[in-house]
Amino acid sequence: MFYQLYELNHAAIAPWRAYADSMQLVLRNPVNPFSHTPIARAIGAGLEVFERTTRRYAKPEFGLKETKLTTGPVSVHEKVVWSRPFCKLIHFERALPDRHRADPKILLVAPMSGHYATLLRGTVETLLPNAEIYITDWTDARMVPVADGRFDLDDYIDYIISMLHVLGPDTHVMAVCQPSVPVLAAVALMEENGDKYAPSSMTLMGGPIDTRINPTGVNELAQNKPLEWFADNVIMQVPFPLPGFTRSVYPGFLQLTGFMTMNLDRHMIAQKDFFMHMVKGDGDSAERHRDFYDEYLAVMDMTEEFYLQTVDAVFIKHSLPKGELMHRGHRVDPSAIKSVALLTVEGENDDISGLGQTEAAHTICSNIPQDMRHHYVQPDVGHYGVFNGSRFRSEIAPRILDFMRTHAQANRGKSPVRGVIKGGKSA
Structure with a gap:
């Protein structure tokens, strides 16, 4: 049931993500006279942090079109x-x-x-x-x-x-x-x-x-837990309507949670720094953050x-x-x-x-x-x-x-x- 609840929670938050996306467009529109004010940048940055924290990240592309x-x-x-x-x-x-x-x-x-x-x-x-x-x-x-x-x-x-x-x-x-x-x-x-x-x-x-x-x-x-513990606690069935419906898997979001908690303080600081980069208009640093986490947060099931x-x-x-x-x-x-x-x-x-x-x-x-x-x-x-x-x-x-x-x-x-x-x- 946990996998199903995870999917349900993701679907329930979807309208809020859509609202955050639309508000970002309004706040960052150059026609908007308030778009370059500190408060507009702060609200826009907060909305992007919320949207990126709650979205599901799709499989990235390699994007290697040329080599030297x-x-x-x-x-x-x-x-x-x-x-x-x-x-x-x-x-x-x-x-x-x-x-x-x-x-x-x-x-x-x-x-x-x-x-x-x-x-x-x-x-x-x-x-x-x-x-x-x-x-x-x-x-x-x-x-x-x-x-x-x-x-x-x-x-x-x-x-x-x-x-x-x-x-x-x-x-x-x-x-x-x-x-x-x-x-x-x-x-x-x-x-x-x-x-x-x-x-x-x-x-x-x-x-x-x-x-x-x-x-x-x-x-x-792995050494401190019997194999039965892993089978009982981290194996779940793929929910409907995904193609792998009823397949038993180790969900990628659980693996990601494990990776994140190993260095939770580092990831929290990265999110704070991302927010501040956007407020200060440091586009290059913010883009490097996006590139890294677009890859890091894209996960797959086994x-x-x-x-x-x-x-x-x-x-x-x-x-x-x-x-x-x-x-x-x-x-x-x-x-x-x-x-x-x-x-x-x-x-x-x-x-x-x-x-x-x-x-x-x-x-x-x-x-x-x-x-x-x-x-x-x-x-x-x-x-x-x-x-x-x-x-x-x-x-x-x-x-x-x-x-x-x-x-x-x-x-x-x-x-x-x-x-x-x-x-x-x-x-």
């Missing part, structure tokens, strides 16, 4: 190259000039953890001048009819393997946060089966490979089976690092990975995936040669700084691209990057 190569700007076109009920694979197709060098082909696996794949817009934008980017665009579970079936952790792994088959040889897979576990599992299964489409390299960024190491608040919550299996296997039982993760009745063996190069990236101040949790992949992937593995810790960044922002653009992305070029199939054995790097220095 060394030879100049070229257009970019989004093309769906693979599709299943719960995911589409989008290729950011660049209009490349003739004789352009062969860039790394990257399968960028976006997290299915409440936000849309557009959360990685900055990641794609940074890599696009130097790589062919394909990204997983996960579907909001409440928009998938029950007739389309279930989606669980096994299906997630199967989707990744299927996408790697579609992309063909010499693909580099890159997982951001949550997908680190299923991506590593998919690669292990492919290597064990001698799959010729196993990727050339695997990059895991801020992922929960072993959450027993430096557990964060997110990890401790299927019950995927969510509960992930909580159980990754955060409660630690199945992968213990060698107990199962895929359709078969044990996943990370030591089977021998020919796929491994790069792990962590943020020094990550409060979601603690320092060392991703690096644990090197321990369980014990048969990857030393000259095909590499670990990097980025100083002074949190979770989102691992895949977005100025540090990602200037320090992390160049390392990822260099690693992929080094370990492309054509370049195997040529001056590989070695060792573990922390804070930009070899260790």
